[in-house]
Amino acid sequence: MPQEKSELIxxxxxxxxxxxxxxxxQEDAMKLQNTILPEVVKDVTETAQSRNSGSExxxxxxxxxxxxxxxxxxKCGVAY
Numbered sequence: 001m002p003q004e005k006s007e008l009i010x011x012x013x014x015x016x017x018x019x020x021x022x023x024x025x026q027e028d029a030m031k032l033q034n035t036i037l038p039e040v041v042k043d044v045t046e047t048a049q050s051r052n053s054g055s056e057x058x059x060x061x062x063x064x065x066x067x068x069x070x071x072x073x074x075k076c077g078v079a080y
């Protein structure tokens with residue numbers, strides 16, 4: 001299980017970075033990613049588990065992008 005969890009986080013980390021680097025400089029993307037990654041991982045995991053109604057965590061890059069948006073909106077004080 002720990003290896004699966006680390007692979008999950010690495011996958012979300014990479015998808016998060018790739019999404020952010022399209023909108024920000026590389027340095028800003030890394031800073032923002034480090035700030036929001038724990039919340040994005042939690043959001044993606046919860047969303048995937050509720051959709052799959054089990055312990056299987058299956059998600060897409062669209063799920064990660066949606067989670068990034070939700071986390072950023074919450075950080076800006078917008079309820080989502």
